[in-house]
Amino acid sequence: MNGLFIGLTTLDLIYLANSPPQNNQKIVALDYIVAAGGPATNAAVTFNHLGNSATILGVVGSHPMTQLIRSDLEKSTVNQNYQIKIIDLEPTNLNPPPVSSIIVSEATGERAVISINAVKIPASIQAIPADILQHIDVFDLILIDGHQMEISYHIAEVAKSKDIPIVIDGGSWKPGFEKILPFVDYAICSANFYPPNCNNSEDVFTYLSQFSIPHIGITHGGDSIEYLISDFSLNTERLAVKSLIDVPSIQAVDTLGAGDIFHGAFCHYILRETFAEALTLSAQIAAYSCQFFGTRCWMLS
Numbered sequence: 084m085n086g087l088f089i090g091l092t093t094l095d096l097i098y099l100a101n102s103p104p105q106n107n108q109k110i111v112a113l114d115y116i117v118a119a120g121g122p123a124t125n126a127a128v129t130f131n132h133l134g135n136s137a138t139i140l141g142v143v144g145s146h147p148m149t150q151l152i153r154s155d156l157e158k159s160t161v162n163q164n165y166q167i168k169i170i171d172l173e174p175t176n177l178n179p180p181p182v183s184s185i186i187v188s189e190a191t192g193e194r195a196v197i198s199i200n201a202v203k204i205p206a207s208i209q210a211i212p213a214d215i216l217q218h219i220d221v222f223d224l225i226l227i228d229g230h231q232m233e234i235s236y237h238i239a240e241v242a243k244s245k246d247i248p249i250v251i252d253g254g255s256w257k258p259g260f261e262k263i264l265p266f267v268d269y270a271i272c273s274a275n276f277y278p279p280n281c282n283n284s285e286d287v288f289t290y291l292s293q294f295s296i297p298h299i300g301i302t303h304g305g306d307s308i309e310y311l312i313s314d315f316s317l318n319t320e321r322l323a324v325k326s327l328i329d330v331p332s333i334q335a336v337d338t339l340g341a342g343d344i345f346h347g348a349f350c351h352y353i354l355r356e357t358f359a360e361a362l363t364l365s366a367q368i369a370a371y372s373c374q375f376f377g378t379r380c381w382m383l384s
């Protein structure tokens with residue numbers, strides 16, 4: 084299967100430490116990893132690892148630091164083999180890529196993150212390669228993480244006319260999502276995804292259902308996943324089924340990227356399984372990844 088992942092690509096500097104530093108404190112890391120990151124990017128790597136072809140559409144540029152990103156996404160070694168295609172919306176951009184610095188606490192697996200999102204690198208729709216729009220049907224599925232909203236809206240509109248499934252990674256609410264939601268088939272959101280005037284899961288389900296999204300899932304970390312399946316094909320009152328899915332109980336080593344990995348796994352499974360089964364299997368992959376340091380090491384075992 085072939086997936087298009089639209090959104091943010093970063094350079095992640097990931098440190099394992101006893102705990103994050105306090106004010107004016109210096110600490111020594113126990114380990115570190117340098118890898119390409121970002122919601123759409125981590126999802127694309129996961130999708131590829133599970134046996135599919137993945138293309139990232141975003142801004143990378145030509146700053147010397149971007150070579151670290153490209154070499155990671157084109158990695159082919161004895162232990163790791165994922166070759167992600169990158170379609171760079173601004174290949175001549177000389178600015179450094181967004182860099183995320185992450186400290187993972189060894190005892191709990193919790194992470195502290197400081198980063199810059201794509202606010203400083205929005206691409207215009209004129210940057211979309213013509214062949215992407217002309218041959219959008221080569222993709223079996225599209226994931227949008229909300230970090231390139233205008234690009235995502237334009238592609239989602241075209242993809243919807245071709246009946247290509249569209250998934251959103253609702254890690255957090257971002258202005259402009261409301262334009263994309265009418266095209267969405269699968270809204271997979273975190274517990275931190277709060278559209279305007281929403282304060283809890285019920286509000287989020289109600290808000291998203293107004294856009295006739297048939298499949299909505301809300302993850303809650305180590306707690307059960309809430310999901311809603313609705314049938315909007317009826318001319319009268321819609322039919323809706325809401326339920327919960329338990330997630331595996333684990334001792335987390337590192338929770339960094341678990342949501343991104345969940346979304347990449349979901350994109351893999353939803354092309355083969357029912358919605359509930361895809362959520363279940365994706366939770367298993369995400370939970371497994373949390374038992375390893377970094378966003379890639381789980382792929383080696």
